[in-house]
Amino acid sequence: MKKHRAKPYLFILPVLVLALVFVYVxxxxxxxxxxxxxxxxxxxxxxxxxxxxxxxxxxxxFAQSMANTFLFMLLFVPLNFILIFLAVLLTERESRRNKFFETVFMLPMAMGMSSMALIFKYMFRPSVGIINRLIGIDIQWTNNALAAMFSVVFLGVFLDFGLDYIILLSSMRSLDKAPQEAARLDGANEWQVLTRIKLPLLSPTLFFVLFISIKDALLICAPVMVMTEGGPFRSTQTIVYYYYIEAFRNSNYSAAAAISTVVFIIAAIITSASAALDSRRVHYEN
Amino acid sequence: MRIRRAPALVLTCLLASVILFPLIYAFLASFFTAGDFSTIPAPLMPSSWSLRNYTTIASNRYFPAYVANSVITGLLSATVRMVLSVLSAYAFSFFRFKGRRILLSLILLTLFIPSDLLLSGNYMTIQHLGLLDSYLGIISTSLLPASQILMLRQYYCSIPSSIHDSALMDGCGDGRFIISILIPLSRAVAGAFFLQSFTSMFNSYLWPLLVTNRPSMRTVQIGITMLGYAESLNYGPVFAAIVTVFIPFLIVFILMRRHLMAVLKQGYMFM
Structure with a gap:
């Protein structure tokens, strides 16, 4: 039926060239x-x-950058997950009021990464920053290694919040309502409905969001560059930032290549695990 | 009926204020005087409501150019991505050809390779091509619309191929078919893609930072970190710049919220 043999190839040629030149090569x-x-x-x-x-x-x-990245991951992943899950639970029902909150929770997405990082940088200044005034304790965000790491974690949560929220909210809302109603009729309370019915049905999406945030944590770089520049004393320098420094400041391409290969391998493991889970997710939707 | 109402509402408001706080603070701080930034305790409200930070930023030597560069590269990138993704998705949905599956997976697989780790290789490519400090150089690595192709293909595959066959039989060319059938059918999705592509180019940081050296070629998200006011501890103009750039996005995001949600919820696996 399709006579022009070469035509489809011509249509996808530009995309294939881009994939080769900017990814595979x-x-x-x-x-x-x-x-x-x-x-x-x-x-x-x-x-x-x-x-x-x-x-x-x-x-x-290298060891320190790896350790920093895993510390970031350890703090970021659970905090991100808990806050997003909480936001989703609170705005699960479709209503006019929740429409407003949905918009609010989506908003961080509209803000550019470096703008957000600059806002955080100024909010988290010790002594003269607004955060320390609000919490009433003068935490040395820029001088203390762990505090600096926490400030970057908070930034990371803000940057990922909107997207993760939408993913989880829409899959929560598209769950089949019948089993929930049946359970309620049988006298199940909301906690039981959540833990016995919703969570199991939602688990593929939950795992997916979890894996995505693990991958994001592994690859975080630019927000750290803008907010802390890896400091104090490299305590927030992550592995991809280290790659960047070796490649572009030290022009040490051999080291940069080795770092990126190590991270490729870790990322591939994380991504293929999430892809495997994603294929399980499909039959719950529609 | 669900969770008890009143405590849930309080909690929701609390979470919403935490999320909104940096945005509100940025807005307030855009009116701060230099002195407000070093006052102890840190003020929440500006000592006076004056637009001086906004006039400072408007008359900044480079800021208007930063914004223009971001708008131009954003539009260019989003347009090219749109054209390329429609063409490829069309080929993948309505044609049977040798290697179709392999080529599609080749495109899918690019999503699994973290682009930040390809920076040094791509930088050398752009350098060899002499594209440093050019719009083409800035948008180059953003032009591959892999996730869009996959989503559009899914979308187009739901269109019966008999429509395509009879259209071609009636002498409708590929161009006509795409313009008068495919694009109108996928207008909402295409709009959300365009916004998403524009936003991600507009807000990208590392790549434009690497491939631009001349201040006049910088994009705004890099530019605002280099405005130079921070050195004199006067952050007001920086916040004014952040707010100026954010407001249009705020409006578009609120207007397009539904479309965006629809696209993001099915498209997230590709991001």
Whole structure:
């Protein structure tokens, strides 16, 4: 029926070129470079096997950046999850009032990352910042490592809040209402309806949001750059930020390639787990 | 009937005020004088309501250029993404051709590779092409609309291919079919995609930061971190700039809330 054989290829050609030039080529290049000494112009000098990786794994800054990233993840993922789940529970019912709250909870999405990071940077200044005034304690957000990490975590929660909220809210609302009503008729209370019926039905979406936030935590970089520049004393320098520094400040392309390959592998594990869960999610919708 | 009403409402308001606080504070701080920023205890309200920070930012040497650059690159990127995604989704939905599945997965797989880790490779590509400090360089890495293609394809696959066949039989070309059938059918989705693409280009940070050196080529989200007022501890103009940039987005987001929600809820798996 379709006569012009070449036509569909022509339609997708630009997209394929973009995918090759801006994703696959740099990806392969970066993985290959991680086994070589890389010159300043990006060309490969000599094959070094696993030396870049050995250097990396014995490098204290790498270890610290990894530890910082996992600490960020450990704080960010649960806090993000609890707040979003709470917001969804509170605005689950469709009503005029909840429409207003939905808009409010979506708003952080409309704010650009660097704008939000600047606002947070100024709000969290010690002594003269509004946050310390409101809580009444003068926390050294910029000088204390853990406090600085927390301030970045709060920023991360704000940046992801809107999208995660919409995902969870819409899948909560599209749950089949019949089992819930039946359970209520049989005398189940709201807590039982939530934990026995809604949560199990929702679990694929919940896991999905959880995995996405784990991946976001692994890859966080730009918000940290704007808000703390990795400080104080590298205590908020994350692994992707470290990659950025090695690549663009130190022009150490071999190290950058090895770091990115390590992160690719971790990200691939997280992403494929979330994709596996996502395929389970499908039959609950529509 | 659900959770007990009154405590739930209080909790909702509390959470909403926490979420809104940074935005409200940014608005208030955009009226602060330099002195307000170093007053102890930190004030919530400006000592006087004057538009001086806004006039400062409007007469800033680069700020108008930052905004213009962001609007131009945002529109360019969103338009190219729209055209490319409609063309590809059309090919993937209405044509059978060799390698269709493999090519589609090749596009899908790009979503699994974290783009921030490709920065150094892409930077070298753009440098070799001589596209540093150019609009094309700024938008280059945003042009691959993988998630849009996948969602539009899903959408177009629900259109019976008999419509396509009979349209072509009646002498309707691909261009006509796309313009007079596909696009009207997917107008709402396309609108939300356009807004989403525009917003993500407009707000992107790392890539534009790398590929621009000349101040006149910087986009606004980079520009506001380099306005230079912060060095003199006068953050007022920075907040005025943040609010100026945010207001149009605020309005569009509120107006397009429903469309956005509809697209985001099915499209999130691709983000």
């Amino acid at each position: 740099p990806f392969v290049q970066s993985v290959v470079s991680s086994f070589f000494n890389v010159r300043m112009d990006g060309s490969l000098a000599d094959f070094t096997g696993l030396r870049n990786y050995r250097n990396l794994f014995s490098n204290e800054i």
